[in-house]
Amino acid sequence: MKVFVNALTLIRLLATFILPFIWRILSPLGIIIFVSCVLLTDFFDGLFARAFHVQSLFGSVLDTVADKVFGIVIILIVAIYYPIYYIIAALEIIIALINVIAALIGLKTKSSFIGRAKMWVLGISTVMGIIYIFQTYLLDVRFIKPLIEFVLSDKDILMASVFLTAGSEIMVAIDYVIKLSKQYKTNNTKIKYDFKSNDELKHVLFDTNYYLSNKGM
Numbered sequence: 001m002k003v004f005v006n007a008l009t010l011i012r013l014l015a016t017f018i019l020p021f022i023w024r025i026l027s028p029l030g031i032i033i034f035v036s037c038v039l040l041t042d043f044f045d046g047l048f049a050r051a052f053h054v055q056s057l058f059g060s061v062l063d064t065v066a067d068k069v070f071g072i073v074i075i076l077i078v079a080i081y082y083p084i085y086y087i088i089a090a091l092e093i094i095i096a097l098i099n100v101i102a103a104l105i106g107l108k109t110k111s112s113f114i115g116r117a118k119m120w121v122l123g124i125s126t127v128m129g130i131i132y133i134f135q136t137y138l139l140d141v142r143f144i145k146p147l148i149e150f151v152l153s154d155k156d157i158l159m160a161s162v163f164l165t166a167g168s169e170i171m172v173a174i175d176y177v178i179k180l181s182k183q184y185k186t187n188n189t190k191i192k193y194d195f196k197s198n199d200e201l202k203h204v205l206f207d208t209n210y211y212l213s214n215k216g217m
Contacts, residue, residue: 001048001052001054002054002056002059002208004048005045005048005049005052005054005059006045006056006058006059006062008041008044008045008048009041009042009045009059009062009063009066010062010066011041012038012041012042012045012066012070013062013065013066013069013070015034015037015038015041016038016066016069016070016073017069017073019034019035019038019070019073019074019077020073020077022034023077027137028134028137028138029137031134032134035074038070042063042066042067042070045059045063046063053208054208055208056208068092068096068099071092071122071126072089072092072093072096074126074130075088075089075092075126075129076089078126078129078130078133081129081132081133082129082132082158084159084162085129085162087162087166088122088125088162088165088166088169091166091169091170091173092122092169094169094173095169095172095173095176098173098176098177098180099176102176102180105184107180107183107184108183110179112172112175114168114171114172114175115172115175117168118165118168118169118171118172121161121164121165121168122165122168122169124161125158125161125162125164125165128151128157128158128161129158131148131151131152132151132152132158135148135152139152
């Protein structure tokens with residue numbers, strides 16, 4: 001089951017890389033279905049991992065990478081239609097680089113209220129961008145037509161969501177830098193990578209009990 005759960009996450013990562021090509025050849029409905037299926041893998045890999053007690057450090061890292069890459073790719077696609085979204089994409093890449101650099105030097109970036117709020121704002125802004133792209137098709141869908149008409153009623157709403165997202169991303173980046181700087185000055189908060197054998201490395205990456213016992217550290 002652990003292999004199956006990690007495979008779901010890997011499928012999401014691979015699907016992300018083919019999304020730009022899919023976007024060109026599928027109808028709006030096909031794209032929406034494809035993206036929905038990709039998002040479902042994010043729901044089910046976590047659900048199955050917890051239900052069958054097969055969480056692991058490897059799975060957690062893979063899930064984080066897949067989520068971040070998927071988000072950036074979607075934003076870049078929206079930016080092709082509305083270039084202002086390049087601001088959001090650039091800031092998301094900067095945040096991702098901060099996380100990568102922190103991990104490489106043995107530091108940890110913990111999720112905070114600001115980070116969680118940013119994800120919600122980012123998600124809403126991205127969905128709004130997709131609504132603008134597929135507005136002609138979505139206006140024909142009766143049960144969501146009022147929502148679509150509200151979003152399309154004033155383009156300033158879209159611009160406001162972009163600038164609100166960019167502001168929250170800047171706040172998250174600054175928050176990460178401040179917290180990581182404090183960690184860097186404190187040696188005992190750094191993660192030590194000292195694996196004496198491949199078996200020990202496998203244990204750290206794939207053992208569920210190890211992951212759960214060190215998750216909050």
